[in-house]
Amino acid sequence: MRRARVAYSGAIHEATAAEDGVLRLADGRFVREDAVVWLPPFRPRTIVALGLNYADHAKELAFNAQDEPLVFLKGLNALVGHRAQTRRPDDATFMHYECELAVVIGRPARRVSRAAAYDYVAGYTVANDYAIRDYLENWYRPNLRVKNRDGCTALGPWLVERADVPDPMRLALRTTVNGKVTQEGNTRDMISDVPFLIEYLSGFMTLDAGDVILTGTPEGVVNVLPGDEVVTEIEGIGRLVNTIVGDEAFGRSVQR
Protein backbone atom coordinates (compact mmCIF):
# COMPACT_ATOMS: atom_id res chain seq x y z
CA MET A 1 0.00 0.00 0.00
CA ARG A 2 1.12 3.53 -0.81
CA ARG A 3 -0.11 6.18 1.60
CA ALA A 4 0.01 9.97 1.37
CA ARG A 5 -1.02 12.97 3.47
CA VAL A 6 -2.47 15.79 1.45
CA ALA A 7 -4.32 19.05 1.88
CA TYR A 8 -7.51 19.24 -0.16
CA SER A 9 -10.65 21.34 0.02
CA GLY A 10 -9.85 22.98 3.33
CA ALA A 11 -8.59 20.02 5.34
CA ILE A 12 -5.71 17.57 5.72
CA HIS A 13 -6.44 14.03 4.58
CA GLU A 14 -4.85 10.63 4.56
CA ALA A 15 -4.99 9.19 1.09
CA THR A 16 -4.01 6.09 -0.82
CA ALA A 17 -3.01 5.59 -4.42
CA ALA A 18 -5.97 4.66 -6.61
CA GLU A 19 -5.57 4.31 -10.37
CA ASP A 20 -2.81 6.21 -12.15
CA GLY A 21 -2.74 9.89 -11.21
CA VAL A 22 -5.68 9.62 -8.82
CA LEU A 23 -5.79 9.53 -5.02
CA ARG A 24 -8.51 8.09 -2.83
CA LEU A 25 -9.03 10.20 0.29
CA ALA A 26 -9.92 8.44 3.54
CA ASP A 27 -13.41 9.98 3.37
CA GLY A 28 -14.08 8.21 0.07
CA ARG A 29 -13.48 11.02 -2.39
CA PHE A 30 -11.32 10.47 -5.45
CA VAL A 31 -9.12 13.41 -6.45
CA ARG A 32 -6.49 14.00 -9.07
CA GLU A 33 -2.90 14.04 -7.82
CA ASP A 34 -2.34 17.53 -9.16
CA ALA A 35 -5.40 18.90 -7.33
CA VAL A 36 -3.92 18.40 -3.86
CA VAL A 37 -1.07 19.89 -1.82
CA TRP A 38 1.26 17.07 -0.83
CA LEU A 39 2.52 16.96 2.75
CA PRO A 40 5.20 14.68 4.18
CA PRO A 41 3.43 11.28 4.08
CA PHE A 42 3.51 10.57 7.83
CA ARG A 43 3.49 12.58 11.06
CA PRO A 44 7.17 13.12 11.79
CA ARG A 45 8.82 13.02 15.22
CA THR A 46 12.62 12.76 15.46
CA ILE A 47 14.45 13.19 12.15
CA VAL A 48 17.76 11.33 12.00
CA ALA A 49 20.11 11.86 9.08
CA LEU A 50 23.27 10.10 7.98
CA GLY A 51 26.31 11.85 6.61
CA LEU A 52 28.63 10.12 4.20
CA ASN A 53 26.91 6.75 4.18
CA TYR A 54 27.94 5.85 0.65
CA ALA A 55 31.63 5.20 0.06
CA ASP A 56 31.63 7.00 -3.28
CA HIS A 57 30.07 10.19 -1.83
CA ALA A 58 32.47 10.15 1.14
CA LYS A 59 35.32 10.03 -1.37
CA GLU A 60 33.71 12.84 -3.35
CA LEU A 61 33.83 15.03 -0.23
CA ALA A 62 37.33 13.81 0.71
CA PHE A 63 36.44 12.01 3.90
CA ASN A 64 38.32 9.21 5.59
CA ALA A 65 37.05 5.99 7.10
CA GLN A 66 34.67 6.34 10.04
CA ASP A 67 34.54 4.35 13.25
CA GLU A 68 30.81 4.89 13.74
CA PRO A 69 28.00 6.26 11.55
CA LEU A 70 27.99 10.05 11.16
CA VAL A 71 24.57 10.95 12.48
CA PHE A 72 22.93 14.33 12.87
CA LEU A 73 19.41 15.45 13.67
CA LYS A 74 17.01 17.83 11.99
CA GLY A 75 14.05 19.92 13.12
CA LEU A 76 10.49 19.83 11.86
CA ASN A 77 10.94 23.25 10.20
CA ALA A 78 13.03 21.58 7.51
CA LEU A 79 10.25 19.38 6.14
CA VAL A 80 8.15 19.89 3.04
CA GLY A 81 6.23 17.45 0.88
CA HIS A 82 6.16 16.46 -2.78
CA ARG A 83 6.01 19.28 -5.37
CA ALA A 84 7.15 21.91 -2.87
CA GLN A 85 9.43 24.88 -3.39
CA THR A 86 12.79 25.12 -1.67
CA ARG A 87 14.57 28.43 -1.21
CA ARG A 88 18.07 29.03 -2.43
CA PRO A 89 19.58 32.03 -0.58
CA ASP A 90 20.95 34.65 -2.89
CA ASP A 91 24.44 34.53 -1.34
CA ALA A 92 24.84 30.76 -1.75
CA THR A 93 27.38 29.49 -4.25
CA PHE A 94 26.96 25.74 -3.69
CA MET A 95 23.56 24.33 -2.86
CA HIS A 96 23.01 20.68 -3.65
CA TYR A 97 20.26 18.06 -3.35
CA GLU A 98 20.72 14.65 -1.76
CA CYS A 99 18.54 11.75 -2.86
CA GLU A 100 18.06 9.44 0.13
CA LEU A 101 16.04 6.41 1.15
CA ALA A 102 14.00 7.45 4.20
CA VAL A 103 13.11 4.70 6.66
CA VAL A 104 10.04 5.43 8.77
CA ILE A 105 9.78 3.74 12.16
CA GLY A 106 6.41 2.23 13.09
CA ARG A 107 6.62 1.43 16.81
CA PRO A 108 8.86 1.90 19.84
CA ALA A 109 12.30 0.42 19.20
CA ARG A 110 14.82 0.07 22.01
CA ARG A 111 17.93 -2.11 21.80
CA VAL A 112 16.69 -3.83 18.71
CA SER A 113 18.96 -6.45 17.17
CA ARG A 114 19.95 -6.32 13.56
CA ALA A 115 18.00 -9.52 12.91
CA ALA A 116 14.73 -8.02 14.22
CA ALA A 117 15.25 -4.50 12.89
CA TYR A 118 12.83 -4.61 9.95
CA ASP A 119 9.96 -5.53 12.31
CA TYR A 120 10.09 -1.93 13.57
CA VAL A 121 9.86 -0.32 10.15
CA ALA A 122 6.51 1.10 9.03
CA GLY A 123 7.68 1.84 5.52
CA TYR A 124 9.83 3.89 3.23
CA THR A 125 9.72 7.15 1.37
CA VAL A 126 12.04 9.31 -0.72
CA ALA A 127 13.94 12.23 0.82
CA ASN A 128 15.67 15.11 -0.86
CA ASP A 129 17.85 16.62 1.84
CA TYR A 130 19.43 19.83 0.56
CA ALA A 131 22.69 21.28 1.88
CA ILE A 132 24.12 24.73 1.40
CA ARG A 133 27.82 24.26 1.76
CA ASP A 134 28.68 27.96 1.95
CA TYR A 135 27.51 27.96 5.56
CA LEU A 136 29.63 25.02 6.71
CA GLU A 137 31.56 25.67 9.92
CA ASN A 138 33.82 23.23 11.74
CA TRP A 139 31.62 23.06 14.83
CA TYR A 140 29.11 20.24 15.32
CA ARG A 141 29.37 19.41 11.65
CA PRO A 142 27.26 19.53 9.67
CA ASN A 143 26.02 22.62 11.49
CA LEU A 144 22.30 23.26 11.28
CA ARG A 145 22.72 26.44 9.24
CA VAL A 146 23.85 24.10 6.43
CA LYS A 147 21.36 21.29 6.94
CA ASN A 148 18.32 22.52 8.88
CA ARG A 149 16.97 25.37 6.84
CA ASP A 150 13.24 25.86 6.33
CA GLY A 151 11.88 23.66 3.59
CA CYS A 152 15.23 22.09 2.75
CA THR A 153 14.16 18.49 3.38
CA ALA A 154 11.48 17.22 1.04
CA LEU A 155 9.77 13.89 1.85
CA GLY A 156 7.35 11.94 -0.28
CA PRO A 157 5.28 11.47 -2.25
CA TRP A 158 4.31 8.16 -0.60
CA LEU A 159 4.91 6.13 2.45
CA VAL A 160 5.33 2.70 0.89
CA GLU A 161 4.57 0.01 3.43
CA ARG A 162 7.37 -2.32 4.44
CA ALA A 163 5.61 -5.40 3.07
CA ASP A 164 5.73 -3.86 -0.39
CA VAL A 165 9.53 -3.43 -0.31
CA PRO A 166 11.02 -6.91 -0.17
CA ASP A 167 14.65 -5.76 -0.23
CA PRO A 168 15.29 -2.10 0.68
CA MET A 169 19.02 -2.73 0.34
CA ARG A 170 18.78 -3.23 -3.41
CA LEU A 171 17.06 -0.18 -4.81
CA ALA A 172 18.28 2.13 -7.55
CA LEU A 173 18.42 5.85 -6.71
CA ARG A 174 18.46 8.57 -9.30
CA THR A 175 18.30 12.36 -9.38
CA THR A 176 17.52 14.48 -12.39
CA VAL A 177 17.84 18.25 -12.66
CA ASN A 178 15.57 19.67 -15.37
CA GLY A 179 15.33 16.17 -16.82
CA LYS A 180 19.07 15.49 -16.99
CA VAL A 181 20.43 12.64 -14.86
CA THR A 182 22.99 13.99 -12.36
CA GLN A 183 23.11 11.33 -9.65
CA GLU A 184 22.79 7.56 -9.77
CA GLY A 185 23.40 4.96 -7.12
CA ASN A 186 22.01 1.93 -5.38
CA THR A 187 21.13 1.36 -1.74
CA ARG A 188 23.30 -1.76 -1.79
CA ASP A 189 26.31 0.57 -1.59
CA MET A 190 25.44 2.00 1.82
CA ILE A 191 28.28 1.77 4.34
CA SER A 192 25.85 1.25 7.26
CA ASP A 193 22.76 -0.60 6.04
CA VAL A 194 19.21 -0.16 7.36
CA PRO A 195 19.23 -3.04 9.90
CA PHE A 196 22.58 -1.87 11.27
CA LEU A 197 21.37 1.73 11.61
CA ILE A 198 18.28 0.64 13.55
CA GLU A 199 20.40 -1.56 15.83
CA TYR A 200 22.97 1.21 16.33
CA LEU A 201 20.52 4.06 17.00
CA SER A 202 18.11 2.05 19.16
CA GLY A 203 21.08 1.01 21.27
CA PHE A 204 21.19 4.45 22.88
CA MET A 205 18.02 6.23 21.82
CA THR A 206 14.53 4.77 21.84
CA LEU A 207 13.01 5.24 18.41
CA ASP A 208 9.26 5.64 18.09
CA ALA A 209 6.50 5.81 15.51
CA GLY A 210 7.09 8.70 13.15
CA ASP A 211 10.83 8.77 13.64
CA VAL A 212 12.58 8.74 10.29
CA ILE A 213 16.11 7.82 9.27
CA LEU A 214 17.49 9.53 6.16
CA THR A 215 20.11 7.03 5.10
CA GLY A 216 22.55 9.19 3.15
CA THR A 217 23.25 9.87 -0.50
CA PRO A 218 25.56 8.48 -3.18
CA GLU A 219 27.95 10.55 -5.27
CA GLY A 220 26.76 12.97 -7.90
CA VAL A 221 25.71 16.11 -6.10
CA VAL A 222 25.73 19.25 -8.20
CA ASN A 223 24.81 22.88 -7.65
CA VAL A 224 21.18 23.85 -8.30
CA LEU A 225 19.73 27.25 -9.17
CA PRO A 226 16.40 29.04 -8.89
CA GLY A 227 13.98 27.63 -11.45
CA ASP A 228 15.54 24.17 -11.46
CA GLU A 229 13.22 21.21 -11.12
CA VAL A 230 14.91 18.52 -9.05
CA VAL A 231 13.46 15.01 -9.14
CA THR A 232 14.77 12.44 -6.68
CA GLU A 233 13.58 8.95 -7.44
CA ILE A 234 13.98 5.56 -5.78
CA GLU A 235 13.00 2.33 -7.46
CA GLY A 236 9.69 1.02 -6.10
CA ILE A 237 9.36 3.89 -3.59
CA GLY A 238 8.52 7.00 -5.54
CA ARG A 239 9.46 10.03 -7.53
CA LEU A 240 9.76 13.23 -5.45
CA VAL A 241 9.61 16.55 -7.29
CA ASN A 242 10.97 19.82 -5.90
CA THR A 243 11.54 23.25 -7.39
CA ILE A 244 14.26 25.70 -6.40
CA VAL A 245 13.15 29.30 -5.92
CA GLY A 246 15.11 32.47 -5.21
CA ASP A 247 15.00 35.00 -2.39
CA GLU A 248 12.54 37.25 -4.22
CA ALA A 249 9.72 34.77 -3.62
CA PHE A 250 10.35 35.06 0.12
CA GLY A 251 10.32 38.83 0.23
CA ARG A 252 14.05 39.04 0.73
CA SER A 253 16.05 41.68 -1.02
CA VAL A 254 18.43 40.42 -3.65
CA GLN A 255 21.83 42.04 -4.08
CA ARG A 256 23.12 41.97 -7.61
Place this chain on the structure above:
Amino acid sequence: MSLVSGTLYGVLLNYQGALAALGDAVHQPPYKAPPKAPVLYIKPANTWIGDGAPIPVPADIEALQMGAALGVVIGRTACRVPAGAALDYVAGYVVVNDVSVPHDSFYRPSIRLKCRDGFCPIGTRIVDRARVPDPDALAVRVFVDGALRQQNTTAHLIRSTAQLIADVTEFMTLSAGDVLLTGVPEGAPLARAGQRVAIEIEGVGRLENPLVAEGQA
Protein backbone atom coordinates in the same frame (compact mmCIF):
# COMPACT_ATOMS: atom_id res chain seq x y z
CA MET B 1 6.18 15.98 27.71
CA SER B 2 3.55 18.36 26.44
CA LEU B 3 5.78 21.32 27.25
CA VAL B 4 7.81 20.83 24.09
CA SER B 5 5.53 20.15 21.15
CA GLY B 6 8.12 20.96 18.50
CA THR B 7 11.91 20.75 18.47
CA LEU B 8 14.33 21.45 21.31
CA TYR B 9 17.53 23.18 20.19
CA GLY B 10 20.72 23.72 22.15
CA VAL B 11 23.46 26.17 21.23
CA LEU B 12 27.17 25.49 21.50
CA LEU B 13 29.64 27.86 23.24
CA ASN B 14 27.32 30.76 24.01
CA TYR B 15 28.92 31.64 27.35
CA GLN B 16 31.95 33.93 27.19
CA GLY B 17 33.81 31.65 29.60
CA ALA B 18 32.99 28.53 27.59
CA LEU B 19 34.52 30.00 24.45
CA ALA B 20 37.47 31.49 26.38
CA ALA B 21 38.17 28.06 27.92
CA LEU B 22 39.07 26.76 24.46
CA GLY B 23 41.74 29.45 24.12
CA ASP B 24 43.72 29.44 20.93
CA ALA B 25 42.32 26.02 19.95
CA VAL B 26 39.41 27.76 18.24
CA HIS B 27 41.86 29.02 15.61
CA GLN B 28 43.60 25.65 15.18
CA PRO B 29 42.47 22.59 13.21
CA PRO B 30 39.96 21.13 13.11
CA TYR B 31 38.02 24.31 13.93
CA LYS B 32 40.27 26.88 12.22
CA ALA B 33 38.00 29.78 13.28
CA PRO B 34 35.62 30.57 16.13
CA PRO B 35 31.91 29.99 15.44
CA LYS B 36 30.32 32.68 13.28
CA ALA B 37 26.60 31.88 13.20
CA PRO B 38 24.93 30.18 16.18
CA VAL B 39 25.96 26.51 16.27
CA LEU B 40 22.82 24.57 17.15
CA TYR B 41 22.13 20.97 18.05
CA ILE B 42 18.95 19.06 18.82
CA LYS B 43 17.92 17.20 21.95
CA PRO B 44 15.34 14.78 20.50
CA ALA B 45 12.10 13.58 22.11
CA ASN B 46 13.65 10.43 23.57
CA THR B 47 15.90 12.60 25.77
CA TRP B 48 13.05 14.52 27.41
CA ILE B 49 12.16 13.61 30.98
CA GLY B 50 10.42 15.54 33.73
CA ASP B 51 11.42 17.00 37.08
CA GLY B 52 12.33 14.18 39.45
CA ALA B 53 12.67 11.48 36.78
CA PRO B 54 15.90 9.45 36.81
CA ILE B 55 18.74 10.28 34.43
CA PRO B 56 20.14 6.93 33.23
CA VAL B 57 23.94 6.62 33.49
CA PRO B 58 25.36 4.14 30.95
CA ALA B 59 27.29 1.25 32.47
CA ASP B 60 30.57 2.16 30.76
CA ILE B 61 30.49 5.86 31.73
CA GLU B 62 31.79 7.01 35.11
CA ALA B 63 30.06 10.39 35.28
CA LEU B 64 27.85 12.64 33.19
CA GLN B 65 28.12 16.36 32.60
CA MET B 66 25.24 18.46 33.93
CA GLY B 67 24.45 21.27 31.48
CA ALA B 68 22.48 24.02 33.21
CA ALA B 69 20.52 25.87 30.56
CA LEU B 70 17.80 28.46 30.33
CA GLY B 71 15.10 27.16 27.98
CA VAL B 72 13.31 29.79 25.92
CA VAL B 73 9.84 28.48 25.03
CA ILE B 74 8.68 29.96 21.74
CA GLY B 75 5.13 31.28 21.72
CA ARG B 76 4.49 32.09 18.08
CA THR B 77 6.08 31.72 14.67
CA ALA B 78 9.41 33.54 14.58
CA CYS B 79 11.01 33.99 11.16
CA ARG B 80 13.67 36.68 10.58
CA VAL B 81 12.86 38.42 13.82
CA PRO B 82 14.91 41.52 14.70
CA ALA B 83 16.64 41.43 18.09
CA GLY B 84 14.66 44.44 19.26
CA ALA B 85 11.38 42.54 18.92
CA ALA B 86 12.63 38.99 19.60
CA LEU B 87 11.35 38.62 23.14
CA ASP B 88 7.79 39.29 21.89
CA TYR B 89 7.94 35.80 20.35
CA VAL B 90 8.72 34.13 23.67
CA ALA B 91 5.96 32.41 25.65
CA GLY B 92 8.13 31.90 28.70
CA TYR B 93 11.17 30.28 30.25
CA VAL B 94 11.96 26.91 31.76
CA VAL B 95 14.93 25.24 33.46
CA VAL B 96 16.61 22.53 31.38
CA ASN B 97 19.46 20.11 32.10
CA ASP B 98 21.36 19.47 28.86
CA VAL B 99 23.10 16.23 29.91
CA SER B 100 26.18 14.99 28.04
CA VAL B 101 28.72 12.23 28.19
CA PRO B 102 31.87 14.35 28.70
CA HIS B 103 33.76 14.93 25.45
CA ASP B 104 36.53 17.25 24.30
CA SER B 105 35.88 17.68 20.60
CA PHE B 106 33.18 19.93 19.21
CA TYR B 107 34.02 19.15 15.62
CA ARG B 108 31.67 16.27 14.98
CA PRO B 109 30.74 14.63 18.28
CA SER B 110 28.59 11.52 18.07
CA ILE B 111 24.95 12.10 19.01
CA ARG B 112 25.53 9.11 21.32
CA LEU B 113 27.11 11.65 23.70
CA LYS B 114 24.14 14.00 23.94
CA CYS B 115 21.01 12.18 22.75
CA ARG B 116 20.66 9.09 24.95
CA ASP B 117 17.29 8.38 26.53
CA GLY B 118 16.69 10.67 29.52
CA PHE B 119 19.50 13.10 28.68
CA CYS B 120 17.30 16.20 28.78
CA PRO B 121 15.36 16.83 31.97
CA ILE B 122 12.95 19.75 31.55
CA GLY B 123 11.24 21.65 34.35
CA THR B 124 7.50 21.21 34.72
CA ARG B 125 6.68 24.90 34.88
CA ILE B 126 6.97 27.53 32.18
CA VAL B 127 7.39 30.93 33.76
CA ASP B 128 5.55 33.51 31.72
CA ARG B 129 7.72 35.97 29.84
CA ALA B 130 6.16 38.92 31.67
CA ARG B 131 7.52 37.56 34.95
CA VAL B 132 11.12 37.49 33.69
CA PRO B 133 11.88 41.11 32.84
CA ASP B 134 15.52 40.47 31.86
CA PRO B 135 16.44 36.92 30.78
CA ASP B 136 20.05 38.07 30.45
CA ALA B 137 20.57 38.73 34.14
CA LEU B 138 19.63 35.47 35.85
CA ALA B 139 21.81 33.63 38.34
CA VAL B 140 22.41 29.97 37.41
CA ARG B 141 23.36 27.46 40.11
CA VAL B 142 24.03 23.73 39.98
CA PHE B 143 24.02 21.55 43.09
CA VAL B 144 25.17 17.93 43.28
CA ASP B 145 23.92 16.14 46.39
CA GLY B 146 23.08 19.52 47.85
CA ALA B 147 26.57 21.03 47.43
CA LEU B 148 26.91 24.10 45.20
CA ARG B 149 29.11 22.97 42.30
CA GLN B 150 28.63 25.71 39.73
CA GLN B 151 27.56 29.32 39.73
CA ASN B 152 27.21 31.61 36.76
CA THR B 153 24.80 34.10 35.26
CA THR B 154 23.07 34.55 31.93
CA ALA B 155 24.68 38.00 31.91
CA HIS B 156 27.73 36.16 30.55
CA LEU B 157 26.07 35.02 27.32
CA ILE B 158 27.89 35.88 24.10
CA ARG B 159 24.60 36.27 22.24
CA SER B 160 21.90 37.63 24.49
CA THR B 161 18.57 35.79 24.46
CA ALA B 162 17.10 38.30 22.01
CA GLN B 163 20.19 38.33 19.77
CA LEU B 164 20.25 34.54 19.70
CA ILE B 165 16.60 34.38 18.59
CA ALA B 166 17.35 36.98 15.92
CA ASP B 167 20.43 35.17 14.59
CA VAL B 168 18.76 31.74 14.60
CA THR B 169 15.56 32.90 12.90
CA GLU B 170 17.62 34.48 10.16
CA PHE B 171 18.21 30.97 8.80
CA MET B 172 15.41 28.87 10.28
CA THR B 173 11.91 29.45 11.63
CA LEU B 174 11.12 28.76 15.26
CA SER B 175 7.50 27.82 15.99
CA ALA B 176 5.23 27.76 19.01
CA GLY B 177 6.25 24.80 21.15
CA ASP B 178 9.90 24.85 20.07
CA VAL B 179 12.44 25.43 22.83
CA LEU B 180 15.78 27.17 22.35
CA LEU B 181 18.43 26.77 25.05
CA THR B 182 20.67 29.81 25.46
CA GLY B 183 23.80 27.80 26.26
CA VAL B 184 25.63 25.90 28.98
CA PRO B 185 28.18 27.74 31.16
CA GLU B 186 31.82 26.62 31.31
CA GLY B 187 32.83 24.10 33.94
CA ALA B 188 29.66 22.03 33.81
CA PRO B 189 29.85 19.76 36.87
CA LEU B 190 29.98 15.98 36.70
CA ALA B 191 27.63 13.67 38.54
CA ARG B 192 27.57 9.89 39.01
CA ALA B 193 24.90 7.26 39.45
CA GLY B 194 23.49 7.51 42.97
CA GLN B 195 23.84 11.29 43.12
CA ARG B 196 21.17 13.98 42.72
CA VAL B 197 21.56 17.08 40.60
CA ALA B 198 19.59 20.27 41.03
CA ILE B 199 19.66 23.27 38.73
CA GLU B 200 18.30 26.63 39.83
CA ILE B 201 17.75 29.58 37.56
CA GLU B 202 16.81 32.76 39.33
CA GLY B 203 13.18 33.68 38.80
CA VAL B 204 12.54 30.63 36.60
CA GLY B 205 12.72 27.67 38.93
CA ARG B 206 14.47 24.56 40.13
CA LEU B 207 14.89 21.22 38.36
CA GLU B 208 16.05 18.21 40.35
CA ASN B 209 16.81 14.71 39.10
CA PRO B 210 18.52 11.62 40.49
CA LEU B 211 21.15 9.81 38.43
CA VAL B 212 20.58 6.08 38.25
CA ALA B 213 22.65 3.31 36.70
CA GLU B 214 21.09 2.42 33.36
CA GLY B 215 18.77 -0.55 33.62
CA GLN B 216 17.99 0.15 37.27
CA ALA B 217 15.79 3.21 36.71
